[in-house]
């Protein structure tokens with residue numbers, strides 16, 4: 035096992051650096067590996083690796099013999115230094131071969147680490163503790179994490195035991211007390227949480243790692259062993275038992291006895307660092323039994339079951355012996371690494387702890403010379419020795435400066451790049467991304483590299499995700515490392531060429547059903563997962579209000595109080611007001627509609643001339659909508675008044691421009707748009723005129739020509755005038771273009787499918803009445819299949835979005851394969867495309883892109899996989915109204931015409947605004963029956 039572990043080590047190869055694991059492993063893990071080598075020798079007495087170990091431990095001490103080598107200070111944290119300190123402490127305790135006299139000695143090195151860290155104890159923020167990072171300029175300086183305290187506590191306690199010096203014990207006590215006082219160590223369950231930012235000491239990052247518990251456990255055992263006063267002995271005994279109770283959280287499996295890195299293993303998100311953590315819990319649990327012997331009966335069975343499970347995973351790699359990460363699967367999980375090998379080896383060796391020697395002290399055979407004053411210089415804490423800055427780094431720094439300014443212009447962030455800041459471009463990049471928050475790079479890059487040496491501040495979210503066992507999606511569909519410019523310009527090109535829906539579909543195919551994308555420097559989560567859409571629209575609707583892009587696209591026209599733009603109470607009020615107006619009587623009243631159909635049919639050339647059917651259908655839906663809503667049609671198909679023509683012009687302009695504005699993003703969105711404002715004012719005044727007329731007629735008791743007018747129904751509740759206008763315009767926006775698009779796409783497909791037309795006509799002609807009733811239409815199966823299929827393939831609301839109003843979880847998209855839950859941060863907008871959803875081959879079969887109305891005759895069962903009218907509480911209230919109109923139009927059309935022929939070739943391109951429309955129309959010709 036040791037040889038397999040050492041197959042990752044290159045420090046003893048020609049050109050290798052002693053003590054270091056090769057990149058991408060961090061420096062600290064070299065120290066941890068040295069600790070494993072000392073353990074290996076301690077348990078087995080095999081000395082083969084001792085010289086390599088000694089060489090590695092001595093090579094990394096740095097010029098002041100305190101494990102602060104200048105080339106590591108860029109990222110060195112107290113915990114990193116601590117791991118080297120604990121390794122040399124083990125060397126002293128096990129009487130590992132002592133270095134030559136002219137070299138620093140193990141115990142003195144451990145004391146140097148302790149001294150430098152004790153000097154860093156800082157009371158100002160959070161009342162004490164060590165910061166994670168040592169240097170003010172490093173990310174993570176403002177974070178106080180448990181592992182930094184754990185390493186310090188562990189070394190202090192062991193030094194107290196080894197040297198008998200009470201001042202070490204005092205520091206250990208103080209560290210323990212501070213951990214408890216801050217809540218990082220929760221005495222109710224002895225859970226140890228990750229850490230906290232000094233800006234808010236009460237906001238604790240709540241995930242738990244095995245190594246924190248392990249380091250405190252062994253330290254507590256050292257304190258127990260060191261203590262002489264009965265009360266103190268009893269206190270530490272209690273604490274050890276408490277920590278052992280708390281450690282139970284790390285054991286999973288049927289019998290809860292297999293060690294597991296629970297914050298990352300189940301979701302396949304353990305980074306390179308975390309892959310090794312179980313090595314340390316194993317190491318320190320075993321060591322605990324030496325100083326707190328009563329724990330043996332409890333610890334040994336856990337080590338045994340874990341070792342057996344770990345060994346069962348060691349069947350991988352080219353040699354068939356490499357160990358995996360997930361012990362509780364009892365088979366190799368396909369992963370290999372130094373961490374996996376260290377962990378498996380340590381847990382197996384730990385099982386022989388009973389036979390192993392007791393660690394020594396100064397009085398019980400310890401031979402390592404100490405130096406209580408070592409490490410006092412603590413160089414680097416205030417001054418850093420910089421590696422020379424290269425030309426490439428300078429160039430990188432300039433680029434990043436420019437990008438930072440671009441970030442400001444785009445309204446995202448500005449990262450001040452200080453002339454004296456000598457950090458490398460990649461460090462700056464990381465800082466830029468972290469400050470940007472919304473920018474893509476932060477989470478992604480660091481997730482790949484392991485985030486240990488980088489600020490947890492920027493990973494707070496990722497860490498939360500781990501803690502909650504829901505991994506972030508790992509795929510970012512842009513190549514540009516910073517702004518995602520190429521993805522953005524590709525999307526813009528697709529939008530301009532009316533292929534945005536294909537572009538989205540391509541992204542889903544390439545990057546999975548849930549992935550992040552970039553729009554104007556802001557991250558946006560794309561999802562095509564049925565479960566996620568159901569959660570957003572249904573089960574967790576309250577977490578997902580209309581906001582972000584979806585809101586911006588309608589706000590200029592509708593204002594914040596309409597049914598289409600409001601949320602919460604305001605939305606409930608608007609919905610309650612409108613819902614009764616969608617009554618069955620009105621839906622089934624086809625008389626109002628019949629008039630406009632007749633106008634439309636009369637406007638169609640029946641001499642074989644090519645015409646754009648979308649145009650006549652749009653006119654018809656505007657005429658019928660205004661008639662139904664206001665009691666007065668625009669009569670676009672016959673003799674529209676100049677006011678009506680202006681109204682329609684304003685309506686179309688305002689819809690188009692507000693959609694465009696939404697695409698500019700939240701900053702540029704606020705630029706004034708005078709023409710849009712004027713168009714909106716015109717729209718509202720037009721509706722206001724009819725509203726006042728309806729009020730006046732109501733007052734004077736003038737009878738309506740038609741029995742049902744939507745406005746009359748609304749006025750029964752006597753809402754304020756502008757509020758009523760908001761709602762009327764909402765329905766116009768919601769109902770007009772959607773219905774026109776649904777009809778256009780039905781004709782588009784029928785014009786290309788003579789057999790479907792034949793079948794449809796057969797069904798239509800089987801009805802005796804010229805004017806079918808609502809019930810008759812409902813019973814026409816093929817007709818309804820045609821409509822369903824058209825709504826599937828070109829669903830009018832092709833994309834939609836919502837924005838999380840709190841940190842929340844979606845069921846799918848996290849983890850390596852996207853099958854795990856995913857944590858979504860507050861403020862993140864999530865977009866789905868019903869267009870892509872409706873064409874999923876796993877739901878609709880390999881011919882999902884084809885128009886085949888018959889598919890609805892089969893046993894195709896869909897629920898959230900088919901959502902042309904959305905779903906959940908905000909489901910379209912106009913659904914029956916729209917379906918009836920479409921069915922009636924098709925019925926009347928095919929009673930009059932026996933054939934429809936496509937007069938354009940090429941794919942049907944879609945312009946994507948709030949609803950889709952066909953930018954080049956839909957050219958057809960017809961033949962009279």
Ligand code: HEM
Nearest residue numbers: 597768769772773776830831902903904908910911912916
């Ligand atoms: C084929 C035609 C139609 C389709 C495909 C359709 C689709 C939709 C969709 C997908 C939504 C949800 C939008 C969102 O939550 O962001 C919606 C909402 C809505 N639709 Fe429709 N719709 C159609 C016709 C109509 C008609 C004819 C009316 C009214 C006469 C109407 C009134 C509404 C209203 C008021 C809402 C907002 C509901 C709410 O937020 O509570 N729709 N529609």
